[in-house]
Amino acid sequence: MPRLFWAALGAAAGVVVVRRVTKTAQAYTPEGVAHGLASIGEGLKEFAAAVREGMDRREQELRVALGIDTGTLDAEQARQLLEDPFGDASAQQPGSPRPDA
Structure with a gap:
């Protein structure tokens, strides 16, 4: 009985090893590499879409905040405010620090 147990355990371990080796070897074939690169490309597309969505949301917040x-x-x-946020008022007040100074 113990021999049958060890034989079954060895066969199961052999199947697991063969499946992992086959899967790893498949990853290095041209098809496997293409699949890996395609999934990276999809991830980059999703990331770019999320960044664009965040940029649009922030732009809308800024447009409302700036009026x-x-x-x-x-x-x-609005253009003048973006170019010089502190305007001429801070230049006229003596002792007021300029952020770009």
Whole structure:
């Protein structure tokens, strides 16, 4: 009986080893490499889509915060605010630090 147990255990271990070796060998064939690269490409596409979605969401938040979409600022005022966020007011106040100084 113990011999039958060890024979069955050896056969099961042999099957597991052969399956793992076959799977690893398949990964290094041209088809396996192509499949791996395709899955990497899909991951990059998903990542790029998530980044674009986040950028769009943040742009909408900034547009509302700057008043561009609400009509409180016109395009020229928004452009000036983006170029010089502190405006001329900080330059006129003595002793006020400039962030770019």
